[in-house]
Amino acid sequence: MTRTPVNVTVTGAAGQIGYALLFRVASGHLLGADVPVRLRLLEIPQAVQAAEGTAMELDDCAFPLLSGIDITDDANVAFDGTNVALLVGARPRTKGMERGDLLEANGGIFKPQGKAINDHAADDVKVLVVGNPANTNALIAQAAAPDVPAERFTAMTRLDHNRALSQLAKKTGSTVADIRKLTIWGNHSATQYPDIFHAEIGGKNAAETVNDEKWLADEFIPTVAKRGAAIIEARGASSAASAANAAIDHVHTWVNGTPEGDWTSMGIPSDGSYGVPEGLISSFPVTCANGSYEIVQGLDVNEFSRTRIDASVRELAEERDAVRGLGLL
Numbered sequence: 001m002t003r004t005p006v007n008v009t010v011t012g013a014a015g016q017i018g019y020a021l022l023f024r025v026a027s028g029h030l031l032g033a034d035v036p037v038r039l040r041l042l043e044i045p046q047a048v049q050a051a052e053g054t055a056m057e058l059d060d061c062a063f064p065l066l067s068g069i070d071i072t073d074d075a076n077v078a079f080d081g082t083n084v085a086l087l088v089g090a091r092p093r094t095k096g097m098e099r100g101d102l103l104e105a106n107g108g109i110f111k112p113q114g115k116a117i118n119d120h121a122a123d124d125v126k127v128l129v130v131g132n133p134a135n136t137n138a139l140i141a142q143a144a145a146p147d148v149p150a151e152r153f154t155a156m157t158r159l160d161h162n163r164a165l166s167q168l169a170k171k172t173g174s175t176v177a178d179i180r181k182l183t184i185w186g187n188h189s190a191t192q193y194p195d196i197f198h199a200e201i202g203g204k205n206a207a208e209t210v211n212d213e214k215w216l217a218d219e220f221i222p223t224v225a226k227r228g229a230a231i232i233e234a235r236g237a238s239s240a241a242s243a244a245n246a247a248i249d250h251v252h253t254w255v256n257g258t259p260e261g262d263w264t265s266m267g268i269p270s271d272g273s274y275g276v277p278e279g280l281i282s283s284f285p286v287t288c289a290n291g292s293y294e295i296v297q298g299l300d301v302n303e304f305s306r307t308r309i310d311a312s313v314r315e316l317a318e319e320r321d322a323v324r325g326l327g328l329l
């Protein structure tokens with residue numbers, strides 16, 4: 001193998017999502033079937049041994065693209081030279097909690113990790129925050145990394161995007177492959193807004209095809225927004241395989257681009273577009289090309305959408321103020 005391996009750091013490597021994620025990173029699904037990777041696994045000291053067990057299994061898969069695995073409990077080591085950082089390690093919520101309830105428990109993880117990324121990561125580092133509350137944790141990490149361009153810090157709303165695709169396909173008797181230009185706006189929380197007004201199904205406008213505002217307001221939006229809680233209720237544990245899959249999708253699209261005529265949803269630092277205050281990490285419709293993303297501009301936002309986007313953005317501002325109060329920003 002002649003190509004230099006890409007360093008991929010995964011935090012929380014011994015957790016549920018870590019277990020579903022690492023094998024796909026190592027087999028080429030994250031970056032491409034011709035891109036060798038070196039894995040850097042970060043865990044808390046008590047879970048290092050479990051991460052070593054996973055590393056043994058990774059070895060046993062004999063993945064041709066996997067050039068090595070390092071395991072550490074030191075963030076400065078884990079992020080040394082990292083090109084892609086997947087920040088998964090954080091506590092998941094349990095039944096009855098909202099993701100925002102994790103702010104205090106998890107927020108403290110992301111400031112030192114942001115600093116370690118600032119001080120040690122490769123110049124081209126791309127960061128995806130999965131640990132909840134993902135948007136605000138990404139904001140904390142980004143604020144602690146002033147030397148890294150802010151736009152490299154992103155939060156995962158691709159799971160919400162994928163959930164919305166599936167719900168819309170079911171409702172309309174289409175397949176997810178028929179659907180384009182769906183958007184998740186705002187926070188990865190119960191206030192998020194899955195928007196089908198610009199989406200297309202087989203080239204036709206999705207909202208017109210559905211033609212059922214009651215379904216949109218009372219079924220589609222709450223089903224997507226509360227899917228995480230429904231999974232916790234049913235499984236007794238938060239989503240893991242679908243979350244890992246969405247993390248793979250997020251980074252793969254960021255690196256390899258969105259298909260012509262489509263876009264995706266990513267939590268990214270706002271540049272003020274669509275009235276979202278600059279700096280908040282909010283989900284937007286984006287296109288990706290050449291390893292960068294751009295917000296899709298010029299979409300007409302109707303009143304139904306405006307109210308919902310504003311509510312979710314308000315929550316993001318409140319979360320930002322709360323972590324500022326905790327000294328994390």
Ligand SMILES: NC(=O)c1ccc[n+]([C@@H]2O[C@H](COP(=O)([O-])OP(=O)(O)OC[C@H]3O[C@@H](n4cnc5c(N)ncnc54)[C@H](O)[C@@H]3O)[C@@H](O)[C@H]2O)c1
Nearest residue numbers: 012014015016017043047089090091092130131132159243
């Ligand atoms: N954004 C999303 O769409 C989405 C989807 C699913 C889950 N999540 C979130 O992802 C996070 C992880 O979920 P999980 O199911 O894998 O949880 P888990 O409890 O199974 O695993 C978390 C792992 O993180 C480790 N960890 C804790 N603190 C750490 C630190 N400072 N550094 C490194 N590792 C650390 C723990 O030891 C544990 O192994 C949760 O916060 C969950 O809510 C987000």
Ligand SMILES: O=C(O)C[C@H](O)C(=O)O
Nearest residue numbers: 093099132228229238239
């Ligand atoms: O809902 C959760 O707490 C886990 C995750 O964010 C999800 O959306 O499944």
